[in-house]
Amino acid sequence: MKGDYQDLVDELSALLSVPATLENRDFGLIAFGAHDSDDASAMDPVRTRSILTRKSTPAVRAWFEGFGIARATGPVRIPAAPEAGVFRDRICLPVRHRRIVLGYVWLLDAEPGPTQAQLAAAMEVTARIGTLLADEERAGADLSREFRAVLTAERGWQYDMAVAALRSALGADAEGLHTVVCVTPWQQDDAPSARSLPGVAALCTVEWGAGPAAGGAEDRTGATVGPGADDRPGRGSGSGSGTHDRAGATALAGAPAARSARRPEPVGADVPAAPRRDAARGGTALAILVRLRSADAFSPALTAADRLRTSASGEAATAGVAAPRRGLADLNTAWLEATSAARAARAQTRLGPVAQWSDIGPYRMLAALPANPAHDPAVRELLAPSHAELVRTAEVFLDHAGQAGRTAAALGIHRQTLYYRLSRVEQLTGLDLDVGEDRLLLHMALKASRL
Incomplete structure (x- = not known):
C-alpha cells in the first residue's frame, strides 16, 4: 500500500515538475517526492520537518487549515507566513473521497507555477489517492473492531x-x-x-x-484481576504470623527498647506531606x-x-x-x-x-491483588485518611529495607519520631514489623493501595 502512495506522489512530482508531499488529514506524512533541484529553497523548514519528523507543528497546521483546505474541492494557494515557520508559498491539493477530505498533497508554489491543465490532471491523481486512503481507512476500522474483539473476548x-x-x-x-x-x-x-x-x-x-x-x-477465565474485582477475604484475622497485643508496640530491629513507650511526636518535626492517591x-x-x-x-x-x-x-x-x-x-x-x-x-x-x-x-x-487492599483487616484502619502520614512513613521504611537511619533521613525526621510512628503503625495494624511475613503483607498492601 505504501508503495502505491509513493508511485502516485512520484507521478504528481513528474506531472507538475515540483516535489510533492502527501499527508493524511491529521498532517501525518505518508509519502514525499524526491528533491533533485539545485534550488535549495525547495527544502524549506516546513517540508524538511515534515519529512524528518513525519508531522507538522500545530502553528503550521493552524495556518494551513485557516484557508479552508478541509472544505476545498480544488487547489488552494496559500501564501507564506514566516511567523508560523512557513517561508514559501504553497499549493494544497485536497485529497477527497465521496466529498470527505482524507489528506492533502503539498506543492511549493513559484513562478510561473503549474498551469490550470496540469492542476486539473493532478486532481485526477489525487482522486486515485483518495480511493486508496478510503480503502485503507475502511480496513483500519474493521481491524479496530477485530482488535477490540480479541481484547474483550472470553478465553475459549x-x-x-x-x-x-x-x-x-x-x-x-x-x-x-x-x-x-x-x-x-x-x-x-x-x-x-x-x-x-x-x-x-x-x-x-x-x-x-x-x-x-x-x-x-x-x-x-472469567475471573477479574486487579481493582474492579469483587471483594475477597483478606489474610485471616490480619494480625500477622503470630499473636500481638494491639495496646502496645513491639520492638523494631535496631531500635532502642525504650521507644515502645507511647509519647508525642516532637513539636516542629519536619513532616513532609503524604503523597496524593488517585480516587x-x-x-x-x-x-x-x-x-x-x-x-x-x-x-x-x-x-x-x-x-x-x-x-x-x-x-x-x-x-x-x-x-x-x-x-x-x-x-x-x-x-x-x-x-x-x-x-x-x-x-x-x-x-x-x-x-x-x-x-x-x-x-x-x-496489579492482580483484590479490588481494595484496605479491606484486609490488618491495614483497613491504617489506610484511613487521618493516618496518611503514618502510611507514608511505613512505606518509606519498608522501601528502605527497614533501615531506620536511611528512613529518617529520607523523611527528614528524627529517629525517635520515626520509632514513635512505626509503633503507631504496629498498634493500628496488629502486625509485628520484626516478622518478615508481616512486613511483606504491609508492604504489598501499601503499594497496592496506590493502584
Whole structure:
C-alpha cells in the first residue's frame, strides 16, 4: 500500500515538475517526492520537518487549515507566513473521497507555477489517492473492531475466533513481532487513525468496568484481576504470623527498647506531606497494537504511547507497554501486562508517564491483588485518611529495607519520631514489623493501595 502512495506522489512530482508531499488529514506524512533541484529553497523548514519528523507543528497546521483546505474541492494557494515557520508559498491539493477530505498533497508554489491543465490532471491523481486512503481507512476500522474483539473476548472459542479474524486482517504481518500499549484514561469519543502513527497495526478503545484507575481487566477465565474485582477475604484475622497485643508496640530491629513507650511526636518535626492517591473512577482505555522490528527496539511503541498519552483529553494520562511477543496468540496476556504497567505508572510517578512491563517490578503481581487492599483487616484502619502520614512513613521504611537511619533521613525526621510512628503503625495494624511475613503483607498492601 505504501508503495502505491509513493508511485502516485512520484507521478504528481513528474506531472507538475515540483516535489510533492502527501499527508493524511491529521498532517501525518505518508509519502514525499524526491528533491533533485539545485534550488535549495525547495527544502524549506516546513517540508524538511515534515519529512524528518513525519508531522507538522500545530502553528503550521493552524495556518494551513485557516484557508479552508478541509472544505476545498480544488487547489488552494496559500501564501507564506514566516511567523508560523512557513517561508514559501504553497499549493494544497485536497485529497477527497465521496466529498470527505482524507489528506492533502503539498506543492511549493513559484513562478510561473503549474498551469490550470496540469492542476486539473493532478486532481485526477489525487482522486486515485483518495480511493486508496478510503480503502485503507475502511480496513483500519474493521481491524479496530477485530482488535477490540480479541481484547474483550472470553478465553475459549470466542477468543480463538477473534484472534483468527485479526490474523486474517493483518495478513503476513500477523506472525511478526508485536507489543500492546495501553493509554489510560482515554476520554475521547473516537480513537485516532492508526495511519497517523508509524508502526501501529491497530488501535481501539476498550471500556473498563470499574475504570482504569480503580478498575481491573478481566482475565480470560472469567475471573477479574486487579481493582474492579469483587471483594475477597483478606489474610485471616490480619494480625500477622503470630499473636500481638494491639495496646502496645513491639520492638523494631535496631531500635532502642525504650521507644515502645507511647509519647508525642516532637513539636516542629519536619513532616513532609503524604503523597496524593488517585480516587477510583470509571473510564475508557485506548489499546494499541504496535509492530516491532526486534525485541529490544521499542521506539515505535514508546513514540505512539507518548503521542497518544499527551493527546488524551482531560487529566494527564499514563501509558503501559507490554513485553514483545511474536504472533497474536497471547494478545490477552499482553493486554493485561500493558494495563498493569499503565496503572503502575499512575501509582508510582518514578515509573511513568510511560512504563514498560519489564520495569514495574512488584507491581506485576500487585496489579492482580483484590479490588481494595484496605479491606484486609490488618491495614483497613491504617489506610484511613487521618493516618496518611503514618502510611507514608511505613512505606518509606519498608522501601528502605527497614533501615531506620536511611528512613529518617529520607523523611527528614528524627529517629525517635520515626520509632514513635512505626509503633503507631504496629498498634493500628496488629502486625509485628520484626516478622518478615508481616512486613511483606504491609508492604504489598501499601503499594497496592496506590493502584
